[in-house]
Amino acid sequence: MNPVAEALYQTIRRRRDVRGQFTGEPLGPDVLRRVLAAAHAAPSVGLSQPWDFIVVTGAATKAALHAHVQHERQVFAATLSGERAERFAAIKIDGVLESTLSLAVTYDAARGAPAVLGRHAIADAGLYSVCLAIENLWLAATAEGLGVGWVSFYREDFVRELLGLPAGLRPVAWLCLGPVSHLESTPDLERHGWAQRRPLEAAVHHERWTSVPSPVSALVPDPPTHQTAPGG
DSSP states (O other): OOHHHHHHHHHHHHOOBOSSOBOOOOOOHHHHHHHHHHHHTSOOGGGOOOEEEEEEOOHHHHHHHHHHHHHHHHHHHTTOOHHHHHHHHTOOOOOTTTSSEEEEEEEETTTTOSOOTTOSSOTTHHHHHHHHHHHHHHHHHHHTTEEEEEEOOSOHHHHHHHHTOOTTEEEEEEEEEEEBSOOOSSOHHHHTTSOOOOOGGGTOOSSSOOSSOOOGGGGSOOOOOOOOOTTO
16 A cells, blocks of 8 residues: 555544543644645535634633533433433533634535536535535544544534524534544544444445445455457
8 A cells, every 4th residue: 555545544543533632732823724725625516615614712602612512411411311321421522612722614505506516406415515624624633633523512503693603604513623632542432332333344235225234345346357359
């Protein structure tokens, strides 16, 4: 494997959804620009680039979001009982206050409208584009030695009001970003016994969905055979 490919695969394997390892140390503007540029280089349906990135550093804004997240944590916790409740109690769900900054990533469905090339049959293609930008950002941050945590315990209406988003802009992600002490070798939810990864072989199917997945090795076609034409 060539070094570029190996570095990419290592970055993918190292990437973690960070909660408790943020140091709060400063983040240089050049590094932030590189990470945002990687996000902005993502593919998008019809080249609509329907994303925007709101950099949040203000203590008051971060505190307001954190308080809202903790409320939503309590709402979710109230639905649990027994061992599940005990496991969730030990899980940290955000690093809003500890991380250097936050990034709110939004989706503008009107960008490029009304004729967004490629979106006429798949209405969510624009939303998928925003998610690709987020993944680009996440991998770039990991390559830079930074941590990213995607906060999902919030109500969209709350974030709209908190950030003054205009009508039509949807907050897709609130990301915590910054230097970290380290990246865990095992994802938090696995370490806490909340969930386990499915093996790749359980998620791959051949030609159409089947109840029994197919081994990946069985899906690689044999190389074509080149027959010599008669008289050749």
